[in-house]
Each structure stands twice: as C-alpha cells, then as structure tokens.
Amino acid sequence: MPRSLWPWTAVLVLLAAMAAFPSLFTGADPDAADLEAVLRPPGAEHWLGTDQNGRDLYARIVYGARPSLLIGTGAVLLALVAGVAVGVAAAQLGRIADQVLSRSLDVILSVPGLLLVFLVVAVLGPGSGSAAVGLAVVSVPGFARVARAEVIRLRAAQYVEAAHGFGWSRAQVVARHVLPNAAGPFLALATVSLGAMIVASSSLSFVGLGPRPPTAEWGAMLADSREFLALAWWPGVFPGIAVTVAVLAVTLVGQHLNRRVERRLP
C-alpha cells in the first residue's frame, strides 16, 4: 500500500471502531440535552461545541458513525447479494427467465432513483432498515447487470467448459469458477457504490427518512443545523466534515484494493 494511503486507512479503522464501540471515544451521552449550554462554540468543555439543544457535538458525531455508515454498508451488501442472485439467474435459467428478469430491472431503472427510495420508505415506514432496503432496491439493477454480463462472458471461457468436462454440475461450475473470477467487477462496483450510498443515506436522513430522532446521524444533524446556521457554524460544519472524510476514505482505499485485485487477475 502506498504511503499516501496510510492516513486514509487509519481513518477507516477509526470510523469502524467508532461505529462498533462509541463509548470508548467519549464519556458524554449524545442525547443528553443541556438547555443551559445551547449552541456553545467549540472549546475545552465541548470540543466541537454544542447544538441547539445543548447536546455535545463530538459525542453525537461519534455515536452517529454507526447509523450513518451502517445504512450505506447494509444497502451495498443487500444490493450485492440480491443483484448477483438475479444476474446469475438471468444468465443461467434460459431465455424466458432472462427476458423477465432483465425487463424487470429495466423497469426499476426507468423510475428516478430518489423517487423509488421514497416509495419504499413510505411503504416500510421511516427508519434505518427501510432506508437501507430502499437504497438497495435502487442499486440492484447495476449489480445484476454486471453479474449477468460476467456470467455470460465467463461461460464461454475454456476453463469453464473444461470444468463441465470433469463432471461438475452447472451450479458447481458457477460457484467454483464463474463467481470467483467475476469478483473483480463486483468489488469495483461495490466500493464505488459504498461511497455514493453513504452520501445517499445521509441525504435520506437529511429529509427525515432515516433513523428517527433523537438518534444521532450525520445527515440528520446537518438538517438540524440549517435553522441556526446564521448563529452558529459548528453544528453544520463538523457533521459535514465527517461525511466527507468517511466517503473519501472509503473511495480511496477501495480504489486501491480494486487495483490490487485487477493486477492479480489477468
């Protein structure tokens, strides 16, 4: 790994630790309102200041890491699993299944993404889980198309034909040879999507479709800060920096991992 990526890797590790064990990073309660200390600027007592309810911003950013990152990660994982399943089915189960599945994906793609997410969240009710499902639904077509194309490409590979010659069943050949060799494009798409999904999940929270208050979440914190931006800059700037840094770290480290995978697979 190049030296320039070390800080970003450290950031990723730090964010993961914050999401897993927030209490290690702060003793403060992220939801404890203190009406005596509303909109305090950054200082010794409150490192990053306080918000309009007097809650400690540093604690809220630390505790906000989990919902903020979990929705995006969950959405990517869901989309990856569902997309690969749909794509492999479309490629392997014959012409009719392919037509039905591929046209269904086209239908999803024809609806504007944000609208579809709103629809899913409206049906399931707002919350972290429905936000993740909604974002996954929108990203399934991308994964499914890549999966379908890769399976069709690799099906013609000689080593896949050779594997049939050894007596493996079709499912075994897909599991042993097709999917592992198709992993490169999936991983590339997954890392690219992960950054976009973190931004998208913050946007959902921003418009109030994410985890419900008072849960600390970076997008929701940004939304709260808008009304007081003229009085205090800190409740808007620090969650914004958190989102930006998280997305940059995920994208930069992800790109590096992709390049390594590509070099290994000729």
Added chain:
Amino acid sequence: MTAEDPLVAVRDLTVRFPVRRGEVEAVRGVSFRIGRGQIVAIVGESGSGKSVTARSLVGLAGEGAHVAATELAFDGIDLRAVRGRGWRAVRGRRVGFVLQDALGSLDPLRRVGAEVAEPLRAHGVVPAREVDAEVVRLLGEAGIPAPEGRARQYPHQLSGGLRQRALIASALAARPDLLIADEPTTALDATVQRQVLGLLRERVGHGTAVLLISHDLGVVAEIADHVYVMKDGLFVEDGPAARVLESPSHPYTRTLVGAALGRAARPRVTPGGSPREVLRAEGLVKEFTLPGRGAFTAVEDVSVTVRAGETLGVVGESGSGKTTLGRLLMGLLDPDAGRVLLDGRPWDGLRGHARRTARRGVQMIYQHPLSSFDPRYTARQILEEPLRAAGTAGRERAVRVARVLEHVGLSPAVLDRHARELSGGQRQRLAIARALAPEPQVIVCDEPVSALDASIQAQVLDVLADVQERLGVAYVFISHDLGVIRGLSHRVVVMKDGRVVESGETRRVLDHPAHPYTRALLDAVPRFAVRGRLRSRA
C-alpha cells in the same frame, strides 16, 4: 543485396523495457540490412525479441521502450530522430505492417473496403474519385475473389484467410517500399498460407522489400532470401536462406531445423491398441442457427470409431467442423441427429449425475492451455480439480497428482506455482496431466501443439506418445498440421465443410490420397530439404 544503398540499415540496435525492478533488455545489439526488393526473415522462438526488433523500425516497440542504435535508417531517413507525428510519414506510406491476428487488426465496425481505402486517403495516393476502383483492384490483387462484393462486407463475415489477405491489401495500399509481416501466416491453414506467401512473393516482384518475422522454418525456407536467427535478443547466425537452413552452423539453428524436420518426420506411432472400441460416433449432425441468417451445418453425417490405445487423427482446415466434432464426442454438445457411444453406452441415454460421471471417461486438451485453467489456480489445484469432481479423497488425490506429474515428466516443484508462471511447454504438460487425472479412456486433443514453438512441440508430442504407450489411453487428435498427424496417428479422417471426405489407415490416406481435397492439403504443406537444393514443393 546492394550493400552501398540498402533500404534499411540497422546497427547495434538495443531495446530495453522498464520493469518493476530495473530493466529488461529485449533486443541486445543486433545489426541487419534489407535491400530493395529483398525478403529478409528473422526466425526465432517466442520471446526471442524478433517482433520488438521489427516494431522498432516503425516506432512501435512498445510503451516505455527505450530504443538505441548507432544506426537506424530507412531509405536515408534517420529513424532515431523521428518523433511523434514524424512517424506518420513513415508508417503506412513507406512501411506497411501486417500482424498475425487479422481479426484484431481490422476495425470490426468498418467495411473491409473502407479499411483498405484509409491509407489511400490518408496519404493521398490516388485522386479521391479513383479510391473505390483502387480498393477493388488492391483486393483483387491480394487474391480475394469477387472483390467488389467483399469490399462491402465486415471483417467478421470473412474467413481467416480472406481477412489476412484484406489486411495485406491495406498494408500494401500506399505502395510502401517495405512490408513488415509479423507471423503473417501462423493463424492460417496450409492452403491459405500458401496463397498468402504467393502474394508476398509477387509483391517483391514489384520491388517491395519484405521483413518477415516467423517461427516457422517451412515458411521462411519457402520465400526468404536472407535469414537472421534470433535467440535471447541476439542474432546467433545469419546468411542466405539456403545456406542457413541446409547447413546451419550454430547449435541453436540446428535445433530449430531439426525440430522443424523432426516433427514431421519422426514417427511416434505407438504399437497400437486392442480392437476394442471405446468411442463410436454414428451419423452425427450438428446445426447452429445464426442470428438472421438461417442455419449453418457444422457437422454433417459424421461417423468415426476410436479403439482403445490408438490415435485417430482428424485433419481439416479451420471451419471444417473439427472442433464441433470434438465437443460432440465429449458430450458437451448434443447432436441434432446420430449418437455417440462411450464404451458401448450412448450419451443421449444419460442424464444428470450419470452423464456427468460418464464425462470423466473423455477428457480434453485445448490449443491454449493457459485459457483452459482457472486463472486463480495453482498447478496443484488444477490437477486436483477433476479428482475433487470425482469425489476422490484427500490422500488418494495427492497420490494421483504425483502419479500424473510423473507421467508427463513435470517436477513436483511446479505444484505451487500458477500456470502463468510456467513455460509454454510446461503448461501443455500440465494440461495433459490434468486430462489424465480422472483416468479417462479417450482424450480429445484440439490442436494441442499448434500454439507451441517447434522444439517444444516435439517434447509435447513425445509426452503424448509415451503416455499412450504406458497407459493405453486413446486420442482423438484434431490438427491442421499434417506432419504432426502423420507422426502420431494410427488412422485418419479428413474433414471438409463438416463432412468426412476420406478416412483410413494413416499411411494409406497420406501416401495415396484418393480424394482431391486430401491431395490439395498435402500439396500445400511448405517443406524444405536438408540436403541438395532448397526447394518448395509445387
């Protein structure tokens, strides 16, 4: 050669490529000259640096290549001083370039005529309104029948031979003084190869010089005036083609000549097997539907039998249905009519698990071993895979892997390496070992040596013959190389357009061919004699 005024003069050419640590010197100080109207050949095995040498003449040595020479001149132009756009005056107009892979060199989205017209327009060779007529004339000159119609087709609609001729037509369009042909006939069948060589020779009659890059000494013997033999980036020997090929002085040249002659001449026919039939095909028919163009019959009414421990050679040009026949025999394709019996049991009576189990009885060796291995696998995983598929237990697997390695003469040290880290010969041995692992009765070999260098071909054929003698496995040996077929097969079938036109004992068919097509195939093989005058068989 007019030594005072050569068309190309190269002295002390070196080409270096940067690699992760340091540099690799691909060409290590070679000097050569090409006179006007002369055919000069550089021969050598893959990786010897011959392509890089030729590409340096048109500034295409490769990304990051560092080219140095004390002299690098083309018709008085110092090529060392040419940069960027300057090359465009040289490429195409003065030097034409033909690559081995015609499909990769022709733009798939452009009609053949447009491809040939491009150099004419780019260099303003003829007035714009005469371009179309010139294109048709060039295609006709390149030996393409009905050139008006062909000019309107796309590359994928042309056969390999026609594509190669179209590529040569486009390289010759601007009437270059030098034509660089990098393995121009390697991908072609004997009869087409002969036509392409004839075309090159005819151009030389018009004053074009040719730099021919080849690993095929038969081709070189057929048309070259002067030969340079290249090994590890150096010329080890050079001289008039007749002298070099008839009385080679360097040991490496002797190896090359010996391999080229030996592979055709050395018989490896094993004593043969029992009369027991292991594989039988009856009246096989296979059609493929082409999108929008109806059906294409790849295999039509083909019946063959393979006996235990013998080799059945299948000869024919590309597109004659050889590979489809191989896939039908393996049960990877179902025939539209007819049936295949393995050990008396027909494939079509088997479904699901029973069919998959039966498949282990017929294994396959491919032309390009590397693409038949999962790129993630080490040699050990490659060899273990068919055994895992058969449910062989761990300890037994290790024993069997060791045994097949020993059969093909590979050292156990290769087991932990990836196939791409092995040499071409080692890879094909690994492929043979893998095919042997499930203990099949028949191995279908689809052009197993045609992608290999001559000296390695001989080794691989030796391994195949040795394995057959020891284990009594039968081969279906698909090849367009009659020399290889003659040396290995007990019986031969000759295929043309999906049909068997002739079959029988190898010696009877190849020494006394009854069908005109078999005779045409035999006549097309380029040959050279070791003693006496260099000749090409007419």
